[in-house]
Amino acid sequence: MSNAPPLSVAFIERNPSAAARVLENLSTDDASALINVLPGYASALALGRMTPFAAAQCVIQLETDRVVLILRTMSFLDAASVLRIMNDENRSAVLDALPEDLARDFKKSLRHPRDSVGAWMNQRISPLPQSRTVADALKYAKRKTRPEGDELFIVDDAHRFVGVIRISRLIQNDSKAVLKDLIKTGAPTISNRATLASIIDSPFWDDHAGLAVVGRKGNFLGTLSHSLARQGIVAAQRNSPGVKSDSILTHLIGGCFVAFVGLLGLILNSAKIQEPITDLETSHDR
Known part of the structure; x- marks a missing residue:
């Protein structure tokens, strides 16, 4: 064709x-x-x-x-x-x-496993090639919703993450300037294979609305916000794997656990108890 x-x-x-x-x-x-x-x-x-x-x-x-x-x-x-x-x-x-x-x-x-960064990253974020111009980047930023805030994520020709650039900085530069010359290198990244628990307290959240998620070879996969990471941890705790869901033992344990939690909640006047998450790296080769 x-x-x-x-x-x-x-x-x-x-x-x-x-x-x-x-x-x-x-x-x-x-x-x-x-x-x-x-x-x-x-x-x-x-x-x-x-x-x-x-x-x-x-x-x-x-x-x-x-x-x-x-x-x-x-x-x-x-x-x-x-x-x-x-x-x-x-x-x-x-x-x-x-x-x-x-x-x-x-x-x-x-x-990706349910408690991993990859399972909760925003995959609909498109990075921009470093060969694009300021005019290209501003045109892109104007068309797209920016859930990750003021930053654009930049990749090389092999789709490897190379850095970020703020839209507020773009407008201060010549429209024909190439992004490669304006990139802020050294931007933090997180592995798609990392557990949410291992990155939730990262100090980088203070300065970035979203962090770049990368694969094993540094390829850009998406972004993750702090709020989405917290949602993922809550969901992973709620759906943590245990004995098979269709077994009689599961139902017995589940019933006892619900009753126990209810009694304990009454005793402690709705005190919040948070179960720690084991920080394990997954074996998926990505």
């Missing part, structure tokens, strides 16, 4: 970052229509340089077989970034259509 004008293909091959910027400035319908008629390798090249959110918005409008072709041509990390942002229905359809071994690798990359 390739009805794309040769000049479009040549432009993408010569300057995929510029092509990605053009696609992001089109409507999603128009960008998807062009992606759909490009050769697979050209589509993969352009989508790999787009922000993951914009790329995901494009591919969910394509036929599943077409998405599979493109994702298999993209680098693993770029493809995983797109899959991570897709809705559950589209993601499941694509994973089911992928070769079994590749689908297994993607699922492993996307799966």
